[in-house]
Amino acid sequence: MRYLTFALGKGRLAKKTLELFEKIGITCEEMKDKDSRKLIFVNEELKLRFFLAKGPDVPTYVEYGAADIGIVGEDTILEEQRKLYEVLDLGFGKCRMCVCGPQSAAELLKHHEQIRVATKYPHIAKDYFYNKKHQTVEIVKLNGSIELAPIVGLSDVIVDIVETGSTLRENGLVVLEEICPLSARVVVNQVSMRMENERITKILTDLKSVIKQEA
Ligand SMILES: Nc1ncnc2c1ncn2[C@@H]1O[C@H](COP(=O)(O)OP(=O)(O)OP(=O)(O)O)[C@@H](O)[C@H]1O
Ligand SMILES: O=P(O)(O)OC[C@H]1O[C@H](OP(=O)(O)OP(=O)(O)O)[C@H](O)[C@@H]1O
The missing domain is CATH 3.40.190.10 (Periplasmic binding protein-like II)
Structure with missing residues (x-):
């Protein structure tokens, strides 16, 4: 199984994003270490990789397929005008x-x-x-x-x-x-959405059910 890669915007949205992922059983403990200079983190068990990037760069990584999934503000998506699928409103970062x-x-x-x-x-x-x-x-x-x-x-x-x-x-x-109005969104690479449909759909479904419970 290949790694699914997540690009997360650093700054305001990162903490809430990691908290939300934890609720669906996706953890990346290493990423919480604020003193670390490491850029990319791996969860071997789940075959997932995570990296933090400047917000405006997240849509770029996702469009080129360097990340399969990105979490970023709607403002950044509108501004960057990249080719990607915007699939879910996370309901925070409003x-x-x-x-x-x-x-x-x-x-x-x-x-x-x-x-x-x-x-x-x-x-x-x-x-x-x-x-x-x-x-x-x-x-x-x-x-x-x-x-x-x-x-x-x-x-x-x-x-x-x-x-x-x-x-x-x-x-x-x-x-x-x-x-x-704006909020944090999940974006997905267009090819990944086809090639890794099952895994990505499962993650999106889990996220949706947590968001619904909290609403
Ligand atoms: N008060 C707020 N100010 C700015 N962004 C906010 C605010 N509340 C929510 N957001 C959302 O959080 C996202 C990330 O904001 P943040 O300020 O951390 O990064 P940034 O705008 O890229 O800043 P920087 O250029 O300082 O790295 C924004 O794109 C926006 O969608
Ligand atoms: O309505 P408020 O709660 O006051 O939030 C809005 C402010 O927050 C953001 O700035 P940010 O802190 O990201 O600083 P920057 O513009 O210098 O990057 C935004 O650009 C506004 O200046």
């Missing part, structure tokens, strides 16, 4: 993709002004403004602390994740428009 800014920017949006938008998600922002709102905007790609951009005058608004809203509140910004 947040919203929003257009945010100072309250004063509401007028700019309303009147479809030529505005500048800072974001870590240029594809999502472009799709929203160009295809859904038919508004021409200039998009500036940033890699973090996006809320800074309108404060220091780099952009009029931002497109970013809002979870509790604390970051916005503490920086005098508000949600101006909601783009879509």
